[in-house]
Amino acid sequence: MKYEDYTIDNFLMDDFFIHWVKNPNENNRHFWEKWLEQHPEKRDMVMKAAIIISSVHYESKPLMGDRRYVEAFENILKADNDSELKKTERGAKSLNFKFPWRMMAAGVMILFCLGISYKLIINPSKAELSESDRVTMIKRVNPAGKKSILTLSDGSRIFLNSGSEISYPSGFNDSLRLVSLRGEAFFEVQKEKRPFVVKTGQTKIKVLGTSFNVNQKQNGALTVALVTGKVIINDQKGNEMQLAPSEIMVRGEDGAFHKTGFDPLTLIGWKDKILVFRENSFVEVKEKIENWFGVTLHLEGEIDTNMTYSGTYKEESLENVLRGMLFTSGLAYEIEDKMVTIKNTK
Numbered sequence: 382m383k384y385e386d387y388t389i390d391n392f393l394m395d396d397f398f399i400h401w402v403k404n405p406n407e408n409n410r411h412f413w414e415k416w417l418e419q420h421p422e423k424r425d426m427v428m429k430a431a432i433i434i435s436s437v438h439y440e441s442k443p444l445m446g447d448r449r450y451v452e453a454f455e456n457i458l459k460a461d462n463d464s465e466l467k468k469t470e471r472g473a474k475s476l477n478f479k480f481p482w483r484m485m486a487a488g489v490m491i492l493f494c495l496g497i498s499y500k501l502i503i504n505p506s507k508a509e510l511s512e513s514d515r516v517t518m519i520k521r522v523n524p525a526g527k528k529s530i531l532t533l534s535d536g537s538r539i540f541l542n543s544g545s546e547i548s549y550p551s552g553f554n555d556s557l558r559l560v561s562l563r564g565e566a567f568f569e570v571q572k573e574k575r576p577f578v579v580k581t582g583q584t585k586i587k588v589l590g591t592s593f594n595v596n597q598k599q600n601g602a603l604t605v606a607l608v609t610g611k612v613i614i615n616d617q618k619g620n621e622m623q624l625a626p627s628e629i630m631v632r633g634e635d636g637a638f639h640k641t642g643f644d645p646l647t648l649i650g651w652k653d654k655i656l657v658f659r660e661n662s663f664v665e666v667k668e669k670i671e672n673w674f675g676v677t678l679h680l681e682g683e684i685d686t687n688m689t690y691s692g693t694y695k696e697e698s699l700e701n702v703l704r705g706m707l708f709t710s711g712l713a714y715e716i717e718d719k720m721v722t723i724k725n726t727k
Contacts, residue, residue: 537569539569563581603638
């Protein structure tokens with residue numbers, strides 16, 4: 382049976398699905414994220430099955446092993462034979478009730494199994510359904526050179542840039558959708574009554590349903606660029622700012638912030654695999670290339686680091702970007718594994 386034809390009972394019995402919920406890894410997480418993107422109509426059913434599975438404490442050994450099962454069944458049958466023998470010895474002195482012992486044995490085993498199923502799945506204890514058991518935190522870390530797309534339990538999507546990490550619960554509670562970000566991500570938030578909050582450092586960005594980009598620099602600088610909807614930004618000093626579409630909040634290293642307009646391609650082209658340079662300094666170009674391709678740039682010889690560069694590349698290789706960037710500069714490059722050396726040939 383294909384997963385698209387599964388009922389909630391099928392998901393509860395599927396080993397691969399259970400392993401994803403209880404022990405997520407790169408392979409099963411990638412499969413189920415892609416599958417949910419292709420079958421959004423199954424999302425509610427999958428989330429309900431995941432909550433049930435998360436609440437069940439699976440034993441490393443079966444509750445009743447094969448040997449114990451056989452012993453229990455043999456004891457029931459032995460009791461059946463002993464009873465028949467005693468009835469024969471008593472003869473007419475005692476009442477001879479013809480009770481279906483074998484049917485009773487089968488019934489006992491069925492009731493035993495049903496009781497376990499009811500306890501584990503249908504009626505778990507309150508302790509088993511505590512928030513800490515049902516909800517687990519998921520952390521995704523992208524090294525330099527890697528980007529990823531995540532789908533949350535509410536259907537919101539996150540484009541996580543290179544050199545960034547994000548943490549979020551496997552399922553949100555009834556009042557809040559909260560995620561924590563370090564680095565850069567683009568959010569497409571599903572609109573609903575629960576607010577969606579992005580926490581980055583000591584700053585919180587609150588939305589209801591919108592699309593926006595957040596970029597937290599290691600030096601403390603932060604930008605929040607709004608594409609659609611509305612966001613409210615609060616920092617630890619009590620400052621608050623509200624953004625309208627096509628506005629960006631810029632906070633410098635000193636903590637002061639202001640808002641202005643922005644070029645969407647320059648700022649968020651990365652999520653569509655478009656690498657953009659706009660009068661970037663050599664230091665900025667070096668940082669972008671290292672993070673985009675996961676390499677290290679080494680400068681050899683006298684190179685004017687005050688030079689600036691502009692260019693746009695969509696899904697281009699490292700070599701093509703370097704070739705285009707250095708074509709008129711008189712500089713040459715060498716690529717060896719993850720090391721790029723830029724030389725002055727003049």
